[in-house]
Amino acid sequence: MPQGRTRPSPFILFMRKLVSNDQLVITLLAVVIGALTGVLAILFIEGIDFFQTLFMGISGTRIAEHIGSMSWWRVLLVPTLGGLGVGLFVYFLMPGRNVKGPADVIAACEIGGGRMSVKEGILAMFASAFSIAAGASVGREGPAVHMGASFSAWISDALRLSRSNARILLGCGVAAAVSASFNAPIAGALFAQEVILSHYALKAFAPVVISSVSATVLAHQIIGNVKAFKLDAYQFGSYWEFPAFAGLGVLSGFVAIFFVWSILRTQREIQKIPGPQWYKPAIGGFLVGAIALWYPQVFGVGYEATDAALKGNYALALLFGLFIFKFLATVISLGFGFSGGVFSPSLVIGAMLGGAYGVIATSLLPEFSSGASAYSLIGMASVAAAVLGAPISTTLIVFELTGDYTLTIAVMCGCVLATLVTDQMGRQSFFLEQLKARGIDLVDNFQSVLLRQITVEQILKRQGAYINVDAPLASVRKELLYAPGGAVFVVAHDRRLYGVITWENLPEDIFDNHLDHLLIAADLADTNPPVLETDDSLDVAISVFEESGYQQIPVVSVTHGRAYLGCVDEREVMVAYNDALLRKRRQEQGAA
Incomplete structure (x- = not known):
């Protein structure tokens, strides 16, 4: 691990003396991160x-008519x-020549100790702004x-925070970004803990919420309290609609599976095309431009189309056409290498799917229906x-x-069933x-994720039983008799590992005293032992x-x-490993 993480910065030491509480220090940092990230999110927009x-002579998200x-x-x-x-920008300027997104944040949080490159963050922001525009x-x-x-x-790296605190501040930055971008402080805080941190520990919850609130307050002061969609209040039809709501949730789950598969499959296939x-x-x-000639609503984040579907327009x-072609345009955009996210396109695709489903459901049972626009929301x-x-x-955002909270239970039902299907x-x-x-499989390989966070150097405490290469057989016997694990390591005069001696690779007449002056450690050692x-x-x-069957390596x-x-x-x-597992469990239960 980098030495910078072993000792806090002078600023953190000063703050600890001032407030005598690590949690309060992190909370104060959360306020600052929330405000500054809020500014960055607004600058990004x-x-x-x-x-x-x-490029187009128009700003904002309502551009379909202009297109x-x-x-x-x-x-x-x-x-x-x-x-x-975008292609030239990513190829020549972006480290790794790949676009960046939330997956990289999750990886940094789970296996990277909360470390990320601010240069990559700035470059990714420009690439995405260019792509959307x-x-x-x-x-x-x-x-x-x-x-x-x-x-x-x-900031965590500059202040040389511990791994645990760095991960908390990572969640603070994510919560603030979501909160300021979508005017959604509650969802921002929960998204950071549900998706990025994967726990709701109190130690992290308080700073994350404060950071989200800080970003929202600042955004309200700059751009006002503006909702992305301005809707009339929905009217709940009947509880007899719940089978239809459940059906939409199940269908949404299958659409989501195919959507994710299509993007990743397209990315793999496009990478196989010869050339840079x-x-x-x-x-x-x-x-995408060709699609926009007939469906201009597919350009950009698509809030205009979503708003129209939510209003039943x-x-x-x-609805069906936009569902198909927004789906296709998003798969093409992300598959061919544009930089951006999947949340806004998912909203559009879901709104069109729900709207089309709602039109059909309403036509079949109009007396029980809440209207096609309600199905668009679900x-x-x-x-x-x-x-x-x-x-x-997602429900909260x-x-x-x-x-509008009228259809709360219907939306929750759809979200849970869609997630359950996946x-x-x-x-x-x-x-x-x-x-x-x-x-990197964080679900099926939970054990490996924990184990990859700990290096051999961190647990290396044992000197082990070792002898020089020219040690006589009598010394070898003596060391082996008391060696823990039944292994003696043979070391050259320059401290280089020469090999290992175990009872298994010794001759049967090892206790014959006549051999004491004929054999040395080098003669008995396995010179190709497993090493770490x-x-x-x-x-x-x-x-x-x-693989080796050894007790000591x-x-x-x-x-x-x-x-x-x-x-x-x-x-x-x-x-x-057990200690790491216990720390993880305590963290998830709010004790760390």
Whole structure:
């Protein structure tokens, strides 16, 4: 681990002396992070408007009518050139040549100790603003989450906070970003804990909530208390509608599964196309532009189309058409390499699905129906909940976006059933599926995640039984008799590990005194023993123990030519894992 994390910064030490309470220090930092992240989130939205005005001559999210009045060649040209610009930006400037999002934040929180690059956060913010402004069918919540997390991680690194506190501040940054972007302080706090931190520990809950509130207050002072969707109050029809609501929830779950699969499959297939990656977003942009010639609502985050569906302004044909083509435009945009999130597109797709479902349900049983627009609300919440894997925070963010709580139980029913379908089908959220595609399975490999957080160096305490290469046989026998684990490590004169001696690889006449002056340790050693390096994780250590059958494994230096440093015992590895598991459980239960 970096040395900077072993001792707090002078500022943190000063604050501890001043307030004598670590929790209060983190809470004060949460206020600052909330306010500053709120400013960054607003600047991100303003940046989208700036680029969008530059490209299309209009700002804001209600652009469909303007797009429809643009020349056909311009509708094709803007996303095509925008895709080319995004491709070149990501290819030449973004570390790893990949777009960033919430999946990277989850990975940093679970296995990265809360460490992220602020440079990546800034670059990702620009790439996403450029993508959305150019018409890509992506959302702005993913970039906002990544930006808030990377900024808070930068502060944690600068103040040299512990791993635990760094993860808390990561949640604070995420909550503030969601809160300021969507005017949703409750959902922002719960999203950070449900999706990013994966627990509701009180130690983290208080700072995360305070950060979310801080960002919301600042956003209200700058842009006002504005709801994304302005709706008339819904009227609940009848409790006999609940089978229809449940059916929509189940259908939304299957749509979410296919949506996530389509994006990830498209990304894999596009990567197989020969040539550099930088030109591929331009192809995606051209295809999205072609769709927009008939359905201009697919451009951008899609709030205008969602608002119209929630007000019941779309007929069945348009609802179904937008469901198909917004789905397709989002898969193309993210599959071909544009930068952005999936939350806003999920809302649009769900609203269109729910609206079409509601029109059909209403036509069959009009006397029991709450109206097609009510089904749009349930559909948008259900699809988004299943895609994000966050039924609680998604339910709340939909209510905060709309300001309407009339259909609370119906929305909850749809969200829970949609998430249940994805779980029963063995699928995970979009973010966890992204990590799974990278070889990081946080659900099925919980043990490995914990073990990867601990290195061999952290538990290396045992010197072990060792002798020099030229030690006589009598010394070898003596060491073996008292060696814990029945292994003696043979070390060269330059401290390099030469091999290991166990009872199994000794000759039967080992106790024959006539051999004492004929054999030395080097003659008896297995010169190709299993070894561990100091930066190996305990996940690697357990695999080595299982394959070798040894009770103790020698540890060698990574930098000093296999210099022998000591050994680790299998029991020590299991104790370290058990301690990590207990810490995780205490954290989830609010005790840490």
